[in-house]
Amino acid sequence: MRMIKIPGLIDPHVHLREPGATYKEDWESGTTAGLAGGFTMLLAMPNTEPPILNENSYELSDEAARNKACLDYGIFIGAGKENITHAVNLAPRAAGLKMYLDQTYGPLQLKDMSLWQQYFKVWPGNFPIAVHAERRSLAAILLMSVLYDQPVHICHVARKEEIQVIRAAKEKGVKVTCEVAPHHMFMTEDDIPQDEPGKGDVRPRLARSEDLESLWENLAVIDCFASDHAPHTLTEKTSSNPPPGFPGLETSLFLYLNAVADKRLSIDDLVLRMETNPRKIFKLPPQADTWIEIDPESTWEIKAANEFTRCGWTPFEGWKVKGQLKRVILRGKTVFDGGKVIAKPGSGRNIRLTSSED
Numbered sequence: 544m545r546m547i548k549i550p551g552l553i554d555p556h557v558h559l560r561e562p563g564a565t566y567k568e569d570w571e572s573g574t575t576a577g578l579a580g581g582f583t584m585l586l587a588m589p590n591t592e593p594p595i596l597n598e599n600s601y602e603l604s605d606e607a608a609r610n611k612a613c614l615d616y617g618i619f620i621g622a623g624k625e626n627i628t629h630a631v632n633l634a635p636r637a638a639g640l641k642m643y644l645d646q647t648y649g650p651l652q653l654k655d656m657s658l659w660q661q662y663f664k665v666w667p668g669n670f671p672i673a674v675h676a677e678r679r680s681l682a683a684i685l686l687m688s689v690l691y692d693q694p695v696h697i698c699h700v701a702r703k704e705e706i707q708v709i710r711a712a713k714e715k716g717v718k719v720t721c722e723v724a725p726h727h728m729f730m731t732e733d734d735i736p737q738d739e740p741g742k743g744d745v746r747p748r749l750a751r752s753e754d755l756e757s758l759w760e761n762l763a764v765i766d767c768f769a770s771d772h773a774p775h776t777l778t779e780k781t782s783s784n785p786p787p788g789f790p791g792l793e794t795s796l797f798l799y800l801n802a803v804a805d806k807r808l809s810i811d812d813l814v815l816r817m818e819t820n821p822r823k824i825f826k827l828p829p830q831a832d833t834w835i836e837i838d839p840e841s842t843w844e845i846k847a848a849n850e851f852t853r854c855g856w857t858p859f860e861g862w863k864v865k866g867q868l869k870r871v872i873l874r875g876k877t878v879f880d881g882g883k884v885i886a887k888p889g890s891g892r893n894i895r896l897t898s899s900e901d
Contacts, residue, residue, distance in 0.1 A: 545840065549814050551583025551833040551873060552796065553821040555638075556673075556698055556722060556769035558788065561607045563592025567854045568774040570611035571888045576772075576792040576852040578879040578886060581835045581868050583614050584894065585792075586638040586825065589621035590651050596621050597629040601636065605893060612891030613884065614873060615830065619673065621651045622662050631665055636895050639671040639696070639825060644680040646746060656683065663691040671696050671825055677747055681705055685712050685719060694718040696824055699771050701727040701747035703757035710764045720824050722767035723758055725795045726858060728802075731755050734858075741785025742858060745773070759807065766824060768816040770795040774854035790852045794845055794859050800837070800866030828894055832875035841867035851884065 554577065560568040577585050587604070589595035595604055595618060604618055617638030620630045630640060642662065643651045653659060666672055673696045676684045681697060685708070688695045700706055700721050712719050726745060731752045735743030743749060758765065773788025780786075796817070802808040821827065842865045847857045871879035878886035 545838075546869065547810060547837040547839050548834050549810065549837070550818045551830055551835055551871065552581045552817045553827065554580075554582045554585040554770050554772070554792065554795070554817075555767055555821045555825055556588065556724075556771050557585045557792065558588045558590065558771070558773040560591065560774065561611075562603050567776050567779070568852060570608045571613065572851060572853040573772070573774075573792070574611070574613040574616070574891055575884045575886070576790075576850065577614050578871050578884050579851050579868065579882075580770075580792045580794070581796045581837070581871065582792065583830055583833050583835075583871065583873045583878075584616065584827065585614065586617045586619060589619045589641050590643070594621050594623070594651055595619065596623045596626040598633065601633055608891065608893065609889060611888045613878065613886035613888060614891045615894050616891055617825070617827070617894045622653060622658075623651060624653070624655075624658060627661055627665060630662070631667065634667045634670050636893075637670065638895065639673050640666055642672060642674045642676075642684075644674060644676045644684065659684070659687055660691075663687050663693050666693065668693060669826065673698055675699070675746075678702070678704065681708060685709075685717055688718055692718070694720070696766075697721040699724045699727065699747055699769065700758070700765070701750050701754060703754045706757055706761045706764055710761055713764060720766040720820070721764065722769040723765050724769060724771040725791055725798045726771075726789050728755065728758055728768075729798050730858065739781050741780045741782065742856070744780070744785050744787045745789050746787040762808075762812070765816065766820045768795065768799060768813070769821075772852075774852055776854050777856040780856065789858045790850075790854050790856070793850045793852060794857060794864075796868070797845070797864040797866055798859070798862075800839070801864050804839075804865045830874060833873050835868060835872070836870040838867045838869055839865070841865070843867055
């Protein structure tokens with residue numbers, strides 16, 4: 544059996560529901576799902592309950608992670624209406640600053656452009672600003688980047704017009720990087736279930752086939768593949784008011800391995816966007832003696848019943864994928880083997896609070 548050995552993967556965009564909604568995910572279930580998806584490091588978003596806006600809420604999340612995380616992690620600080628000083632003080636301990644400029648799940652949307660300016664003026668330039676910005680908000684935030692000479696990272700780009708604007712900005716030397724989510728690379732609005740439309744609700748929304756194709760045509764512009772893992776329960780997703788978001792930690796790698804099998808990607812393309820670039824953009828420490836092993840020929844079917852995530856469903860139910868994860872080694876220790884997570888809860892490390900030699 545031919546095996547592929549590549550570095551442990553990094554997911555720079557993950558929603559773990561602790562604190563506040565552990566019935567659909569917590570640090571243990573989310574990080575075991577990460578290991579099952581080939582990830583050895585993830586960056587957690589701040590739209591928890593309470594949102595991560597200050598020292599107290601950061602400590603609440605980090606304490607849970609210290610006790611439960613099975614892989615290495617960082618925690619974003621959120622940009623709120625009245626927490627600029629708190630955010631700047633927490634910058635050395637944060638994965639980065641997250642700004643929500645468009646409709647999202649949670650209370651962190653910033654509509655006042657003058658608040659954007661305040662953050663861009665004072666945020667330390669050696670730590671990234673990650674932004675949920677669609678369409679006109681994207682154009683506006685690129686202008687902010689130019690005006691204040693601040694690097695920005697655009698999250699989950701979904702549309703043709705957006706990737707084309709980012710391409711043009713990069714060509715002009717704007718300090719911008721971007722990521723895409725697998726559901727925007729492999730699904731369109733035509734994949735929304737007609738009988739259960741809530742299961743297709745996500746932000747940004749699933750787009751048209753021409754948007755999907757434009758993302759693939761502009762692969763050179765895309766810096767990272769991020770799952771945007773956003774777990775909600777099946778009961779919530781099939782309710783009359785479904786929250787937006789898809790689980791993705793356990794399916795992302797294998798969808799991209801399908802693309803490798805179809806010659807749309809190479810393994811080097813995958814590693815660049817799922818390890819090398821996330822590490823570079825977010826200034827993450829190296830993980831010594833860390834890798835994953837994949838059987839590239841094994842074919843299997845995605846089933847939520849076999850997943851570790853607590854939410855209990857996947858938008859990719861029944862999809863056939865090629866490539867199976869066999870082992871995950873983190874810092875010289877086997878943490879996943881033969882479909883089983885071996886890592887102990889609390890063995891993960893906060894990458895901003897520990898050195899690479901620890």
